[in-house]
Amino acid sequence: MLEVSRDGVEWMDDDEPLGEICCLTFVKGVDENEVLSRLGALPDTLRPRTLAEADGSYEAGYPQFAFALDLGGWTVLIEPNGFQGTLIERLTALSQGTEAVSVQRHDYADHGFRYAVDGTLVTGFEPTWPGRRWGSEPDRLLGQMRAVGLAPAPADDADGDEDEDEDDSLLSAYVPALLLAGLITGAVPHADALAGELSSAEIEPWFSAAPPSFSHGPTDPAMLAALEAAPPHLLRAVAADEAMRLAGVLGLDGTPGLAEAVAAAERGEAVTVSPGSELGAHVRSWLRRSRQAGWSLNDSAGSRMSDDERTAAFMRGWFADALNAALWPEPHAAARAALRPLTEGPPQLRDPDREAVVLRTLRGGSGSR
Known part of the structure; x- marks a missing residue:
């Protein structure tokens, strides 16, 4: 198990190895194959791969890949250029009977942090705007958020609407979000561990245990x-x-x-x-x-x-x-x-x-x- 420190998570701010869009989802007490299966792994595609072998071409059908790494007690799902683990329906399915925490980096949209326990989203927020939280217990992680620098400042208004003129450091708010995940899990992946082959599969969420999106449907x-x-x-x-x-x-x-x-x-x-x-x-x-x-x-x-x-x-x-x-x-x-x-x-x-x-x-x- 790796010591969780700020130095141990700053690699996520680099363009390598995961790039400008990625998702890391930690699931407690579930092995690599099972956690891939919960996300919708296609069994005929399950094998060790390097991150570079994830072929995202037209000819391959633009498949979505997920990689899994055992951290000892927790398994982390790694989605280069992906985001499935941060979707509420996927994360709550991953957390059935256990806990799951997800960190998303998305340089062209919103970063994300989600924590779920046994099928329920406990706390969710965008790391750039940590004052806006939701879930069954939105303040449950507030002490740990303060420890990593993600809590809203005292001057924030009652609605948690932070000043949107914050400095550029907020753009990397996924780095302390990963540190927060590490405080929950006790372990984070090291960049060196992502350089070799990892358990992996092409994922198709249609075949996962997740329900259809609750945000979809009639509005009348x-x-x-x-x-x-x-x-x-x-x-x-x-x-x-x-x-x-x-x-x-x-x-x-x-x-x-x-x-x-x-x-x-x-x-x-x-x-x-x-x-x-x-x-x-x-x-x-x-x-x-x-x-x-x-x-x-x-x-x-x-x-x-x-x-x-x-x-x-x-x-x-x-x-x-x-x-x-x-x-x-x-x-x-x-x-x-x-x-x-x-x-x-x-x-x-x-x-x-x-x-x-x-x-x-x-x-x-x-x-x-």
């Missing part, structure tokens, strides 16, 4: 009220119907195993789609193509897709997310996320008449079939 007050009041069997039916409607719109309703999985979820049965199954292989291909469509817009590979191909790829990505939601066992979360393409999606997937039918169904009116 009438629909939200109907979703809140509807009984579980109606919520499952709406989610299943919407998944199959989208499949029909996109010509995917004949996908092997799809109808059976959705029907089982509608009956309230637990459904697991493994990455190696026939349906899982289709899901992986849809998500891969959707990533290619999005990420290639930012590099020279953008011209490799026609506009029609890009649109079709994006539609499959929307469908994969809706399917993931429809298969989720908690009916309120499943229905809310599954309805997102209908209420917030691209024009090809929206249908006002269908939305009205769904609303009547949730209110106990005529069925949607």
Whole structure:
């Protein structure tokens, strides 16, 4: 176990080895393979790799990679150019039955710090603005935050709105955030430990234990009220119907195993789609193509897709997310996320008449079939 000191975390401020966007997530008492699996590791990609071997090219489908390192008592997940561990749904899933703490560096957006225990976010904040905290116990880490220089100054107002004219040192606030993580875990990775091969895998969060995003779904007050009041069997039916409607719109309703999985979820049965199954292989291909469509817009590979191909790829990505939601066992979360393409999606997937039918169904009116 390494001694946790400021000298031991300042390597994170360098562009090497992890660069300007990265995420470190510490999970207590969970081994390397299991922690990768919880994040959605694809079993056929699990092997030792160096960080340089994480191929993020168009040809490879812009895969997301995670690396795992045993620190003794805690395992750290390392995501170069990634952020999955800092998302609340992912972190709380990682923390089931244990603790997890995540530190994100993102030089083009917000840095992040999250601490979760047994499926609940305890404390979260942006290290640049430590006065703005949330979670079940936002002040639980305040003493340790003060020790690493992350507590809000006494002059801050009651809402924790720090002066946004702070000096440039705030841009590196992820460094004391990593030190804070070290105070919780008792260990941090040393930069030298990242130079060799590490346990790693391509991750696809669709196959993780995390629920669909709670921030996704309808925003109309009438629909939200109907979703809140509807009984579980109606919520499952709406989610299943919407998944199959989208499949029909996109010509995917004949996908092997799809109808059976959705029907089982509608009956309230637990459904697991493994990455190696026939349906899982289709899901992986849809998500891969959707990533290619999005990420290639930012590099020279953008011209490799026609506009029609890009649109079709994006539609499959929307469908994969809706399917993931429809298969989720908690009916309120499943229905809310599954309805997102209908209420917030691209024009090809929206249908006002269908939305009205769904609303009547949730209110106990005529069925949607």
